Amino acid sequence: MIKEQKAIDKNNPVISIRGLQKAFGDLHILRGVDLDVYKGENLVVLGRSGTGKSVLIKIISGLLLPDQGMVKVLGEEVANLPTRELMALRLKVGFSFQNSALYDSMTVRQNLEFPLVRNSRNLSRSQINDEVESVLDAVGLLQTIEQMPSELSGGQRKRIGIARTLILRPEIMLYDEPTAGLDPITCIEINNLINEVQEKYKTTAIIITHDLTCAKETGDRIAMLLDGQFAIQGTFEEVFASEDSRVQSFYNYNFTA
Numbered sequence: 644m645i646k647e648q649k650a651i652d653k654n655n656p657v658i659s660i661r662g663l664q665k666a667f668g669d670l671h672i673l674r675g676v677d678l679d680v681y682k683g684e685n686l687v688v689l690g691r692s693g694t695g696k697s698v699l700i701k702i703i704s705g706l707l708l709p710d711q712g713m714v715k716v717l718g719e720e721v722a723n724l725p726t727r728e729l730m731a732l733r734l735k736v737g738f739s740f741q742n743s744a745l746y747d748s749m750t751v752r753q754n755l756e757f758p759l760v761r762n763s764r765n766l767s768r769s770q771i772n773d774e775v776e777s778v779l780d781a782v783g784l785l786q787t788i789e790q791m792p793s794e795l796s797g798g799q800r801k802r803i804g805i806a807r808t809l810i811l812r813p814e815i816m817l818y819d820e821p822t823a824g825l826d827p828i829t830c831i832e833i834n835n836l837i838n839e840v841q842e843k844y845k846t847t848a849i850i851i852t853h854d855l856t857c858a859k860e861t862g863d864r865i866a867m868l869l870d871g872q873f874a875i876q877g878t879f880e881e882v883f884a885s886e887d888s889r890v891q892s893f894y895n896y897n898f899t900a
């Protein structure tokens with residue numbers, strides 16, 4: 644099923660990137676990336692392994708510095724921000740890591756409380772409980788609240804990882820390979836959750852994936868990273884109607900649905 648088209652206000656990008664370059668030694672990964680991400684949309688970034696998708700979202704969240712170019716997030720140029728402002732901006736940009744990054748020695752409740760207590764110091768015990776329960780309910784896992792991560796399935800851990808990112812109410816969600824390593828049914832559940840998060844929390848998201856079903860189901864727009872640039876952007880159908888041989892071979896090798 645292809646996602647229904649939603650109206651996007653193109654006057655006001657939440658993320659705006661121009662001429663972004665990043666190299667590691669002689670390895671030139673990003674070679675002049677231009678990209679706008681608009682409020683409320685889910686933008687899927689596709690590209691072969693090693694093309695720099697994770698590097699891109701690390702630069703957006705201020706975890707890596709660009710070599711050249713402009714990266715504006717919520718109106719702020721990330722590379723120029725003093726540490727304090729960068730930290731404040733990072734709270735508005737939720738990073739959902741590929742491995743879920745849960746603390747194995749803490750219960751689900753403690754995993755969710757941790758970012759909340761660290762970043763919102765004035766909350767009462769009952770406010771913390773309410774926030775934890777509300778976000779767990781949103782990912783459909785309230786019943787796991789006292790469980791340990793080791794007792795959860797891979798799909799449940801992904802959901803808890805997303806809940807832990809959501810608990811700080813970010814304006815932007817960055818999902819790094821949200822369906823990697825999951826069976827097809829669980830992938831469908833995660834795709835649905837990403838769309839539910841977009842609706843309920845009104846987030847803007849960048850979703851990095853190799854999974855073309857995930858791209859089709861969650862992406863309002865697709866951008867394909869080829870040779871260090873976004874050569875092609877559009878709806879799923881527009882991108883894969885391209886006659887570019889790199890796009891066609893990506894499709895043929897990756898589409899399993």
Ligand SMILES: Nc1ncnc2c1ncn2[C@@H]1O[C@H](COP(=O)(O)OP(=O)(O)OP(=O)(O)O)[C@@H](O)[C@H]1O
Pocket residue numbers: 667670672690691692693694695696697698699
């Ligand atoms: N901090 C770093 N130092 C040196 N090289 C790095 C660093 N981070 C990434 N790279 C290199 O940059 C390239 C792009 O990495 P990146 O993780 O962005 O790829 P990707 O497109 O996300 O790949 P995959 O789909 O396999 O996750 C790789 O060759 C990687 O080894």
